[in-house]
Amino acid sequence: MCLSPRLLLLLLFSLPLVGRAQTVPGQSTTPATSTVPAAPPIGPDARPAPDSTRRSGWSLHFQQTVITQWHANFAAPYTGEYSLQPREKAKTSLTSTVFIGRRLWKGASVYFNPELAGGSGLSAARGIAGFTNGETFRIGDPAPKLYVARLFLRQVWALSDSKRGTSQTVNDDGPNQVAGPVPDHFLALNVGKFSLSDYFDQNSYSHDPRTQFFNWALMSAGAWDYPANTRGYTIGGVLEYVTPELAIRASSALTPTQANGPTLNFHYGRAHSETLELTHIYNLRGHVGTVRLLGFRTVAGMGDYRTAIQQPDVDITQTRQAGRTKTGVALNAEQHISNDLGLFARASYNDGRRETWAFTEIDRSVSLGAVSAGTSWHRPDDRLGVAVLANGLSQPHRAYLAAGGYGFIIGDGQLNYRPEYIGEAYYSFNFTHQHATISPDYQFVLHPAYNRDRGPVHVLALRAHVAF
Template identity: 30%
Template sequence: MADSASLADQSSVLFPSLPGFELHGDMTLIDQWHSGFNHRFADGANSFSSSFENSYSSVEGLVGAYDFGQGTKIISRIEMIRGIPLSGAGGLAALTNNDVQRVMYNRFQTYVALAYISHTIDFGGTDNNKAPVDDPNLEQRPANQMDRLNIILGKVDVLSMFDPNTYAHKGDNQFLNWCFMTSCAYDYAADARGYTYGLASQLDWGDYSLRAGYFAMPILPNQLAIDTSMGHHFGANLELERRWQSGALRFLAYQGRMDLTNYANYLNQTGVFVQQSPKYNAKRGGVGLNVEQALYKNVGFFARAFRDSGTYESMAFTEADASLSAGFSFDGEAWSREGDNVGVGYIQNHINSVRQQFLAAGNYDLFIGDGNLLYAPEEVLETYYRYRIKKGIELTADWQYIQNPAYNQYRGPVNVYAFRLHVEF
């Protein structure tokens, strides 16, 4: 699991004289903008703005952990956030800033993001994934843990545990688009900030890992309030990982259950807003694959594919029913810039035929809907350069080219630019 890994990635430890106690801080500032773009019709209620926009986000975090010994830790994270998202964090399935939240204001908000207990049972075994000294492909591969079982209980981030990938995952030093931190069709359990309550476990055994989790859903899709009736509404996850010396393959399945709107009930109507429509107990689930492969010493490849089932609205992530992504990561050591990194990636998102008909009829999803639709897959090309100023301080320049925003050929393409400053201490 990512409980201790996330701490180990920090640049330093405050108060090292206190045994078992760790405290880390981080800050991420992102400035993002886009110019005007072509659009056949006027912007709809949930359109990505066709005029110039500038946005920013500011996230500060403080992570604390205490190790009781015997494999037991408690970990917490407090976050402070403010910002103005592009188009109110709507108008796209593939949102362009992974620090953006669905509920966000131009004033600081402080909240407890994580608060959980972690217990690990070691079974011994050997480290099967350390790179042979003469193998140049494997320097970026993390060492495999010993055979063990890890259990986590409390307020968690599902993406810190499921669908990991060395080259494209949730974080502050890789891609900015939501659809690279995980598959955009993976409608995982979370509140509007990306966190939830639940129980998860991971079994590592040799070259395999098995992860399982049971989490609380929001009361309403993409809102802050969490439904604590987890016997009735829940998100269940199962993931199997197979590793080899230079890569890994993962199979992920999930099912969520909560009150949702069925698009099929509104195909003969127009002007319908999903958030104002009656909701009924429903299931939404899907399966996907995730692969990573070190090609050379400083070059990695990644790809994801995911598909959902059903005709219901999205629960807790974004408006996509199928998604594909792939790309490459280049480590700066190749050009004598240790700590620098270049990423190039492609995203393709789809929605099912029922959701297409719903939007084409002039209706509005929770975060997308132009009042019209000439359907095509939403596509994104993103590239970034991360420049390490010094250890713990990084500056990233990012460009995203978006074709068919919100699946609509009547709009776009759009060019989105960004700078990100990330500091850890």
């Protein structure tokens, strides 16, 4: 991989942390703050390893992910300030996270995640709405930065009814999950700093760019403009009601002061975002499936696309006004087919009247994919994933970009509109029960940034991931 000297030194410096972390069975590095049962993992189940944290009430884990991406030269009769560059060198991103958890009192635990991130995405993570690297951020300085990713309190209250008592399951120790018994019918409150994707829009097969698909519109519903700062985190609260077959989650969280800005707006009365999600778990001929329906409403000082077109310089920042809203919905489904195969699909929509405020410039999105274990070729711990997706824009958003406007991730200076189509395939070579993986990845992008005049783009990548 093409690592800069600075990133290489950082990688070598952080490796000693691995030896001090506890070793547990392979898990997703997406924090396991949700205890709603998901579709069974494809491939053989990992057996829990002996772990002293079960007795101590502590949880300590570590992950590091390095992704290098490169794209072939492509046709581009014109290129704007926020376009994907037709020619550029390979780019590398790096994240290192320590997951620290501590049980406090009955049902309560606190979690702290210091994180270090550096490097950059292709074209500074611009020029494709469904961007190709979910581990990179739209930050101009590629120098590694240390920051607090998560710091939150979780309180769980067991519930029961008159017909049956409350049974319990035993959670293994994991990232942001202290080992111990958990009721199967409970109410939980999470308060602090976290990512809303820790709780909402979960999917067993397509949610974590550190171990699964790389693309932004595959790790989350593309049109869900979820509240977050530039690095993907917010401050707020999430309330959960969970039973074995049904879960309801509701949240209220802060939004950034500027579109995709690093600073959260603490004037809650003028800027906030609410999310509601219903989850239903069912059994289809012995195979578990899950359906999630999500709705959101964001209030912030957003600009208006139609008003911006009427401005002489077509600048949406000049049209921002407090109290404007954006609403949307998302549908997310996953189906366990066999011990070696799982399917997933997503569809999402937002009203598209006001500017994208936090995630990415997608107003409509659909995706479909499959993940298979490598059992049939004698690599049961390996994973092969294939997915396709289509992203679209509202009519006001299209007109704004065609008039020469730009957002915080796309803007070619003009637009010959077509939906953005992306296909992705990855193969994950798993070592030592998924503690270490190497994953080559290929993405094909047709009409990048919704522009028929540019592309197509072929993106190759290699990901190295370790987790303990």
